[in-house]
Amino acid sequence: MVGCVGDISGPGGASSGGGGGTGGPSAGGPLLPARIRRLSNAEYDASVQALLGTAQKPSVAFPPDSRQGSFTLNDAQRIDPVLAKQLDVAALALVSEARGSGKLTALASCAAGEACATTFITGFGARAYRRPLTADETAALVAVYHAGADGATHDEGIDLVARALLQSAGFLYVTELGAPGATATSKVTLTGNEAAAALSYVLGGIPPDQPLLDAAGAGQLATGEGREQQARRLLALPAGRDRVVRVVREWFGIDRIADTAKDSTVYAAFAGVKASMEAESLRFIDEVMSHGSATVGELLGADWTIADAPLAAVYGVSSAGSGRTSLTGVGRRGLLNQGAFLSVYAHASETAPVLRGVATMRRVACMALKSPTELNIVVTPPMPDPSKTTRQRFDVHATDPVCQGCHRSIDAFGFAFEGYDGMGKARTTDSNLPIDSATVVATGLDFDGSYADSNALAAALAASADVRTCAARQIFRASAGRSDDSVAVAEAAFVEAWSALPADAQGNLIETLVAFVRSPQFVERSAR
Amino acid sequence: MSTRRPRRPEPLSPTRRSFLKAVGAAGAALPFYQLLEDSVARAAGDPQPLRFVTLYHPHGIAAEYFVMQAGDTETAFDLGFANSVLQPFDDAGTYGRSFKDKLLLVEGVDLLSNANGHDSAGTILTGSRIDSSASKPLNSSLDQFLAVEKGLGAATPITSLALGVGNDGTQAGATLSFGPGGAPLPKMIDPVQVFNLLFASFVPSNDPAEQAAAMRRRKLGQSVIDFVRGDINRLQPRLAAPEKQKLDQHLSALGDLEKQLGGIGTGGGPTCVAPGKPDKQQFPSLKQYNGGEPYFDAITNAHIDLIAHAFSCDITRFATLYMNDLSYSGNPLGLPADNHGSVAHTYSGSPVGSDGHPSGPGDPATWALLGKFNRYCYAKVALLMQKLDQLGVLDNVLIYVSSDMGNPSLHSTRNVPTVLAGGANGAFRMGRRIKAAADCPTNSPWCGPSDAVFNKTGANNHLLVSIAQAFGVAIDTFGTQTDTAYTTGALAGLK
Secondary structure, three states: OOOOOOOOOOOOOOOOOOOOOOOOOHHOOOOOEEEEEEHHHHHHHHHHHHOOOOOOOHHHHHOOOOOOOOEEOOOOOOOOHHHHHHHHHHHHHHHHHHHHHHHHHOOOOOOOHHHHHHHHHHHHHHHHHHHOOOOOHHHHHHHHHHHHHOOOOHHHHHHHHHHHOOOOOHHEEEEEEEOOOOOOEEEEEEEEHHHHHHHHHHHOOOOOOOHHHHHHHHHHHHOHHHHHHHHHHHHHHHHHHHHHHHHHHHHOOOHHHHHHOOOOOOOOOOOHHHHHHHHHHHHHHHHHHHOOOOEEEHHOOEEEEEEHHHHHHHHOOOEEEEEEEEEOOOOOHHHHHHHHHHHHHHHHEEOOHHHHHHHHHHHHHHOOOOOOOOOOOOOOOOOOOOOHHHHHHHHHHHOOOHHHHHHHHHHHHHHHHEOOOOOOOOOOOOOEOOOOEEEEOOOOOOOOOOEEOOOHHHHOOOOOOOOHHHHHHHHHHHHHHOHHHHHHHHHHHHHHHHOOOOOOHHOOOHHHHHHHOOHHOEEEEOOO | OOOOOOOOOOOOOOOOOOHHHHHOOOOOHHHHHHHHHOOOOOOOOOOOOOEEOOOOOOOOOHHHOOOOOOOOOOOOOOOOOOOOOOOHOOOOOOOOOOOOHHEEEEEEEEOOOOHHHHHHHHHHHHOEEEEOOOOEEOOOOHHHHHHHHHOOOOOOOOOOOEOOOOOOOOOHOOOEEEEEHHOOOOEEEEEHHHEEEEEEEOOOOOHHHHHHHHHHHHHHHHHHHHHHHHHHHHHHHHHHHHHHEEEEHHHHOOOHHHHHHOOOOOOOOOOOOOOOOOOOHHHOOOOOOOOOHHHHHHHHHHHHHHHHHHHHHOOOOEEEEEOOOOOOOOOOOOOOOOHHHHHHHOOOOOOOOOOOOOOOOHHHHHHHHHHHHHHHHHHHHHHHHHHHOOOOOOOHHEEEEEOOOOOOOOOOOOOOOEEEOOHHHHHOOOOOEEEEOOOOOOOOOOOOOOOOOOOOOEEHHHHHHHHHHHOOOOOOOOOOOOOOHHHOOOOOOOO
16 A cells, blocks of 8 residues: 555655655745744643642643644644633632732732732743733733722732733743844744743743743853753753653553543453553653663663552562562563553453554654545454454455555554553463464564564564654654644754764663754744 | 423422523612623514534444334334334423424435544534544534634624533544634533533622622623733734734634623523532543543533523523443443443444445344433433423524444444434424435445445535524535535435
8 A cells, every 4th residue: 555654754754654744845944933832731730830839730620732743742732712711710719729828928028009019010920921021011910900909909909910920821822932023034043031931841841940040041041052951950850750751651642541441341450450550651761761771772672660569460470669570571571561552552342453553653663654544445443253363353454455555564563462452461362262473574664573472572673773763753743842744844854963963872862852952943943 | 483482390499590580670680780781682572593502422323223114204203113212302201292393313414524433523513524643624613613703602601612521532533613724622521610601600699799799700800801812912913824823713712701701691592590500429520431431421411401501591502512421330221331342333233224335134132232322312312302492492492413423333424323403493394304315326335435426415514504504604515525516505305
């Protein structure tokens, strides 16, 4: 099937088409376009927590983030009527809490009146906007203060200002526009404050802290070295560690374990270990990134995990508690063979070789793969047949001339996982027939070969240079907040810059992130 | 034309108040009435506006128990046959009356999503192919087209309402309402939140202190909106066109927020009463896969109650409700815990409702299982009709009910079960069963939408054109397909 499987040049590349893309002439230039970006739900929570000292996470009541390429930091977040209402409700509740806790009193601890309000507005407003306010903005907020305070109390005026700021464009959108008033040329450069916000949200999921604002004020973020210094500081913070774990989970799609369920008549144990699976991937990724090699190779190839006792029992090993549990005895390797990945990419009552295969190809190898819809193919899933294994039923793909072009590749990956059932438990039989997980991968990439099962495949993927290149692309997509075809040239430019890293740094995700924030691409934008 | 029927009192909870009556009758309520001056008032004798609600039910249909039975004609048909999934529409014992005369059942409608059945809910109101890489359709949905783009939702405090049961996702398979370009609209899944949006700030009071507080809330809210609007307008000129769209959408959302400050519409139905606030205890969990399943039934009922009251009070005229299944062990239907895998996927259909794929006789045991779930979903539609009827606005509502599939084990998006209900202000001739022309000629029974011989008149696009026309919007084409023959022209036989 022409147009099914391409090389790893990514969307818009010279291959047979990206994951749903056309690429080509409209694929933009090497710079990302100037833009505004609405805070994701997690960024909103972190931002109101930093501003008001609250422990609340108001976004639990918001609609879920729109995703782009499975990432939440992206260009697709919008404010629609439902969210606008919820932002208003959240702002009221947050202000009420901050008034009750004394936080707002402390923030505006001066003698009641417009002068005090103006001091509060310029100080609190600058923190909300992540930059100093303009005179117009200050004047507009003083008017808000009077609307609240006149005929009422000073505190009510302050409360109303805080409520307005929490719903303002300046707070809700991160700008990547350069200095206001600059004459639009072909290129703009982020202001120091914009660079600070970009660094803190991309690397920590939080608004800029004081050291970052100081660095911005001193002009240090204009240089790659200055940004690298701040980046390494941010990545070592708890917020930085959490952010990297989030990026990896979104990249593999395993954050969806929270929304995964199984037929309890088939996988009775799943409900009891679902939380353990989620905890495993959080701890495992953090361990690799913070105490391990921080490489995609280790994420995919590790022969250990961090599993609690119930999950270790599913794996057939004994738990080492919060330490590393060895999996060498059972042969399980890396993220792709952990419960979260195997459960997310499976159906409620059986495995899903196609889902597992497609996820591996797209997410781990960045292989271009078109959907049946794009190829105008009518999908007819195999009917249940208790006399056959799942693999035997799906093998119809290999004989159907319409399906086989794509599915020879997809199934070669997907069948390798058949040694694990729909919740990731090892099995030797399916429908009382022996499991066959042997596979031959023939993609033209450097991990082609014959593998006994998904663990052998994982070891090959872990050692692959092509997979390292894919990891760099995914880090770019997660951090730039763009994965659409219109920025394919910018992605290619980053991959080229990244390929200049020393070989041992290329698979290192921290070094890849640092390479991105060091590059001029991080602070330069194409003008409108 | 007055379509009012004598009020049918339903048992009112003690908290329910016929507050609009009070506003109209009592001079003491005048200060609050002035709060309402921004909303559009209609004189008592004016015709009722048409309301539109679309309900989605998952997992397709047991066609055997949906289609016309032997002996049925267009106007004389039986809904009470054995295993009938449509039985709730003719069940006076449960719903107070039969709704057969308020029903227009359409067979043979196709959802041309060009996607797996699971992604096809997004086609129901858009008539669009689904872009699977972005999981969205290519144009706005009819409810948004009418309410927002044609301004038909402008007169009510809430322009439109998108509700869901258990699933707040916005991918094409989980969404009915889409803005321009097919941008999905989020659904509200918490009935308490929905109640607060629709009714909490609107319930008037004769207490002067409460009226003053309402007045102040409105003033403060307006001040916040004015500031945010100014903030957006200061940023807007610095942006390139695609970025401006983000702020345009934000401005439009603020417009909605502003309308909500205005208060309840004064043109409500004959018996506008505020519903009781949903009891949070009835659904301690809301989300699918996160413990919400046992409460889906209660959530569905609460949503239906809120939609009916919002319509009767003219708080909104456009709503969508994305229903869910009952996938948990011990569900009241006695279905297997996994409805999707063990009911929908195991359905073994007969040639009835087949999309031309070769089919054996099928397995009636599997029809009954799926049919039981289908009947449950249609019972929710009947419940909505009952409430609208009790509130006196059933004749002023058009209800459109669809699933994302016909035969679910084939994931077929053809022969999708289509129910139109309500009085529709007389736009459609109800009390009938009709069939769209067959998709394929007898000499090419397995044809598909990409084949020249495929009949283009069964696409649900035509139904969407008809509904737009029922709202007085003179369009002749709706949706995005490869061939305009699919998108152009009204569906035959509705009038």
